[in-house]
Amino acid sequence: MTRIAATLVIGPSAAAREAAIAGVVDEHQRTALILEGLPDGTSPFPSPLPxxxxxxxxxxxxxxxxxxxxxxVTLNRILRQHPERLFIGLVNSMHLPQIRQFLQQEPYDKWLSLTSELTA
Structure with a gap:
């Protein structure tokens, strides 16, 4: 089983986190984004989504x-779609070690390969 490259994204605002993701996303990979928080009304991603x-x-x-x-619940739904890449945008990075630990426990340790954080 190929593990999904998963990146935690931190930054001062939803717009900054989404722009950071848009700057590295590869349109040749099935990509999923889990974004915490409300958008600010603008998005660097096309509408409708590809x-x-x-x-x-x-x-x-x-x-x-x-x-x-x-x-x-959200992660399990996303994983059923078999993305090749996953980005998780976080409003607050205060508990980043605990979140990384959660993602490295069963069953996610078999599905995900955590990368370095992406900072907006």
Whole structure:
């Protein structure tokens, strides 16, 4: 099984995080984005979205402090689509080590290969 390259994205605003992702995304890879927080009304991604790109937004709130349920459900739905690349945009980087640890535990350790963070 090929593991999915997963990158945590941190930055001061939704627009900055999305712009950072748009700068590195490869249109030749099926890519999924899980973006925490509300968009600011602009997006660097085309509308309608191309078939190789999936974007899912979740409400802001610390992923590790909220019991991970929202992240688990969202991540499980995304993984069923078999993306080749995954970006997770975080509103707050304060608990980055706990979030990385969550993503490195079963069952996600078999699906994901975490990369270095992308900072906007």
């Amino acid at each position: 078939s190789w790109l999936t974007i899912v937004r979740i409400a802001p709130g610390c992923i590790c402090c909220s019991g991970n349920l929202t992240m688990q």
